[in-house]
Amino acid sequence: MHMKKKVLLLSSVLLILIIIVSIVFIINKSNTNGLVLENKEEAKEQITGSNWLSMMYETGPGTGEYSESKSSLWPESGYIFNENLSGCENGGELSWNDDLGAVTLHSNKSDSCYVYFDAYIIPVINSVTTSNIETDSITLTVSVTNGNNLVTTYYYSNNNGTSYVSSNSNTYTFNGLDIGTEYSLSVYVEDSEGYKSEIYNLSETTDDAVLLANYIKGLYTADGVNNLYYHDGQGSYTNANQEAQDNSYRYAGANPNNYVCFGSDASTCPSDNLYRIIGVFDNQIKLIKNTSYGIYDWSPIVTPLNSIFLNSFSDIYRDKISLKLWNLNSSTTLSYTVKSWYNYEIKNENESYKIGLMYVHDYGYAASPNYWNTGLDNYSTAANSNWLYIGIREGTIIQSCCCGFAAVEITSSGNVDDGGYWFCEQYSYNIRPVFYLTSDVQYSSGSGTISDPIRIA
Numbered sequence: 001m002h003m004k005k006k007v008l009l010l011s012s013v014l015l016i017l018i019i020i021v022s023i024v025f026i027i028n029k030s031n032t033n034g035l036v037l038e039n040k041e042e043a044k045e046q047i048t049g050s051n052w053l054s055m056m057y058e059t060g061p062g063t064g065e066y067s068e069s070k071s072s073l074w075p076e077s078g079y080i081f082n083e084n085l086s087g088c089e090n091g092g093e094l095s096w097n098d099d100l101g102a103v104t105l106h107s108n109k110s111d112s113c114y115v116y117f118d119a120y121i122i123p124v125i126n127s128v129t130t131s132n133i134e135t136d137s138i139t140l141t142v143s144v145t146n147g148n149n150l151v152t153t154y155y156y157s158n159n160n161g162t163s164y165v166s167s168n169s170n171t172y173t174f175n176g177l178d179i180g181t182e183y184s185l186s187v188y189v190e191d192s193e194g195y196k197s198e199i200y201n202l203s204e205t206t207d208d209a210v211l212l213a214n215y216i217k218g219l220y221t222a223d224g225v226n227n228l229y230y231h232d233g234q235g236s237y238t239n240a241n242q243e244a245q246d247n248s249y250r251y252a253g254a255n256p257n258n259y260v261c262f263g264s265d266a267s268t269c270p271s272d273n274l275y276r277i278i279g280v281f282d283n284q285i286k287l288i289k290n291t292s293y294g295i296y297d298w299s300p301i302v303t304p305l306n307s308i309f310l311n312s313f314s315d316i317y318r319d320k321i322s323l324k325l326w327n328l329n330s331s332t333t334l335s336y337t338v339k340s341w342y343n344y345e346i347k348n349e350n351e352s353y354k355i356g357l358m359y360v361h362d363y364g365y366a367a368s369p370n371y372w373n374t375g376l377d378n379y380s381t382a383a384n385s386n387w388l389y390i391g392i393r394e395g396t397i398i399q400s401c402c403c404g405f406a407a408v409e410i411t412s413s414g415n416v417d418d419g420g421y422w423f424c425e426q427y428s429y430n431i432r433p434v435f436y437l438t439s440d441v442q443y444s445s446g447s448g449t450i451s452d453p454i455r456i457a
Contacts, residue, residue, distance in 0.1 A: 121147035180208030227256030257448035338364030383414030395429030
């Protein structure tokens with residue numbers, strides 16, 4: 001008796017499972033909406049010719065009039081499922097599953113259903129153009145044609161549609177990208193009623209060329225970080241009021257990582273080819289030789305610098321050196337602070353050369369900012385905090401106040417002095433050539449340490 005009851009119970013459950021049937025119509029969607037339908041050959045037989053299903057299409061956008069389709073094809077792109085009108089005579093439920101792209105019929109018995117589709121013009125993306133392609137960013141601009149309603153939201157992806165960011169603008173910039181990397185970009189738009197366009201796909205590659213000036217400026221995140229100071233006159237650190245206010249980026253402190261290999265492609269940079277970056281000025285890098293080029297009479301020092309020294313480089317490297325104006329005039333006040341020296345030296349630049357020597361203010365600003373309010377005739381106190389100080393007597397490009405054969409000099413103790421003030425005779429100095437690179441010089445590699453100097457292209 002108990003066995004019969006168990007068999008009867010199992011049979012009843014099996015019968016219920018057989019009766020309850022869910023039919024899913026898979027409808028191809030080539031856009032993110034899922035409501036605009038297209039032909040799907042492999043699904044035709046599931047729908048067309050069925051005596052329990054009628055496909056009703058709106059005769060035109062907004063007409064509210066529908067006609068039964070006699071076609072064996074699915075509706076053309078431009079129709080959306082109307083859930084309110086769609087239904088079944090025997091209580092079956094029709095719904096649209098946007099994730100599956102499917103109309104689903106839930107019923108436990110045979111039924112006769114009507115599926116209604118409204119005519120709707122979705123927005124169309126005409127084109128997506130890229131611009132402002134940098135090493136770490138790409139800008140997209142979208143051109144669209146509105147459908148029944150205005151486009152309100154734009155969706156952008158840089159990972160082939162895995163994730164999107166939304167915007168109400170037809171222009172969007174992806175930042176923080178990797179250098180020289182190809183990105184699979186995807187865009188779609190949504191109108192005010194929530195209907196979406198088809199996805200527009202394209203690819204673009206970030207720039208793989210980094211300007212050296214931009215690379216150095218990119219190392220600046222705040223004054224003092226990486227020993228860089230931005231001289232915009234807005235600093236808040238000690239003696240920031242002594243900034244040059246020329247929007248330059250200058251290295252300051254004891255030993256920044258500002259080494260550059262210039263004039264050699266050897267895997268290990270020869271010591272004679274090591275230079276250091278004074279700073280970035282109007283997108284040009286200013287370099288100074290790391291060690292002395294030798295001892296020379298100061299006047300006229302620019303002649304051998306712009307002939308013998310300049311011609312020691314190959315054409316490739318000579319072409320990377322920019323022609324600039326220099327100030328070779330004399331000065332009478334050694335006790336100037338660095339900002340006073342800057343104001344004097346820069347405003348009097350009037351002679352054009354490719355190669356020069358350091359300015360007095362270059363030396364002054366290379367010290368820690370704590371010393372920028374100190375007279376440079378007493379700058380030995382800053383020697384250990386000044387990367388331009390190398391412990392030798394060397395000449396600057398500024399002529400002595402009182403002697404055409406002498407220069408304002410950096411003494412071996414680190415002070416600024418003028419020997420010509422006391423005796424007018426031919427003076428000789430260690431010199432370190434200084435020059436500006438052209439603004440199109442590119443960063444290639446290197447961290448800037450003495451063992452891993454920056455390489456340029």
